Amino acid sequence: MKKLVCLLLLSVGFSFAQTTAKGKVKFSAKIENRNSDTLTIYGPNKFKQVIPVNKKGVFESTFEVTDGLHQFSDGSESSLMYLRGGDELTLKLDAKDFDETIVYSGKGAKESNFLAQKALSDEKFEMELEALLEKDEATFKAALEAKGKEDLAKLESAGLDEKLVSLLKPRIAQEGMMLTQYYNQKAAAKKVEGTASPSFDYENHKGGKTKLENLRGKYVYIDVWATWCGPCRAEIPHLKKVEEKYHGKNIEFVSISVDVDKDHEKWQKFVVDKELGGIQLFADKNWNSDFIKAFGINAIPRFLLIDPSGKVVKADAPRPSSNALVELLDTLVK
Incomplete structure (x- = not known):
């Protein structure tokens, strides 16, 4: 996923404290127009699981995870997901419209579907971001505050695993802080446009x-x-x-x-x-x-x-x- 807000979220990495509970996950994915013959899942404690596509065109594996946020990547795009021991998760998507087509089913699907939908909401905000950057700081901060409140309200009313809620709450706050830094960087950059560049x-x-x-x-x-x-x-x-x-x-x-x-x-x-x-x-x-x-x-x-x-x-x-x-x-x- 190349979307700015999601990159900011991912840049926090897995640094927030996550549960140490472990268990096995059954995972499969059917990807149309796939970019690669392998799917890689990354997670806490340097977790990495590479899943090759089988003869039926399905990525399928059972593996042990530490409960928490993970990221899957097809080599070109990526997205956040939530995995915990005992989940039996099936993913379907079309790589031509990567984020828009992500759908999970099976045990544990609700949490990962929430993350996929949040990514789309973040993408919509990103589309508005450049216009917001042209406005004054107060307007930008008001829009950012409104987004943060909306994200928090959705998170608290979605009926998600409490562990995921506790992980995402500080991330939503961190996302706001990082976007504010991004605004300040953009504002500072604009001041030097049209002037002679420093040399190297x-x-x-x-x-x-x-x-x-x-x-x-x-x-x-x-x-x-x-x-x-x-x-x-x-x-x-x-x-x-x-x-x-x-x-x-x-x-x-x-x-x-x-x-x-x-x-x-x-x-x-x-x-x-x-x-x-x-x-x-x-x-x-x-x-x-x-x-x-x-x-x-x-x-x-x-x-x-x-x-x-x-x-x-x-x-x-x-x-x-x-x-x-x-x-x-x-x-x-x-």
Whole structure:
């Protein structure tokens, strides 16, 4: 799932205290237009269960879990689910309309269906989010407060397992805090748009160093990332497609790694193994690099767009996986 609110929810990870109760779960999934022949379930205490599709086209397995929130992924998309010992859960979905088609049945279905529906509600809020970001802070906070109250009311009236309710309540509060931080980041980013961009002078994977000034005359789309960052890696296939679409046009694609120095070789190997394109750079002081600090970057991935004269077009540009990026670049890049 690439939706912003759900990514924020998932970014909290499994850090909230979860029950230590364990038990076996019978799980099966029928996925139309599947993206992969394996389904992976992640959970508390570094839990990971890989389920291959069988000859009938069904993902089927029985395994032991620690009761609590889990996440399933087909390699391209993912979604939260709730598993506890004794559940016999069946999942059906169409990968072409991933979130919209998730339906669970069987013992334990109510909780996971609630999570799927919450994801759709969060997606709707995300669609309204960009417009809200254009409004004043008071309007944004009022909308965020209303959403939090609505989410809490739905949670408390849904008749869910008390353990899930106790897990989601702090997550709803945390989600509001993170979205407020997101608003503040967007507001700060807007202030530098139209001004001269800070510069960088970083090690180039192909040798030597590269300055921002070396790229004058072209638009520069910058991806700030790290090899350890899951959401960053998830954007790579989309970034490759965008690079291919604008190949030969007046734009350069630059990826700046904020990996720490001890992971320098890991970065070098990753670039080669994953056949990363564009200009691959390694920040001189990771998070403390002057360029990174100048843009107030404290979370990744983060994307920037600089114009041919070196001015900031977008200090928090759309992700490669967003249609908004192509829509923006189509108006600028020739």
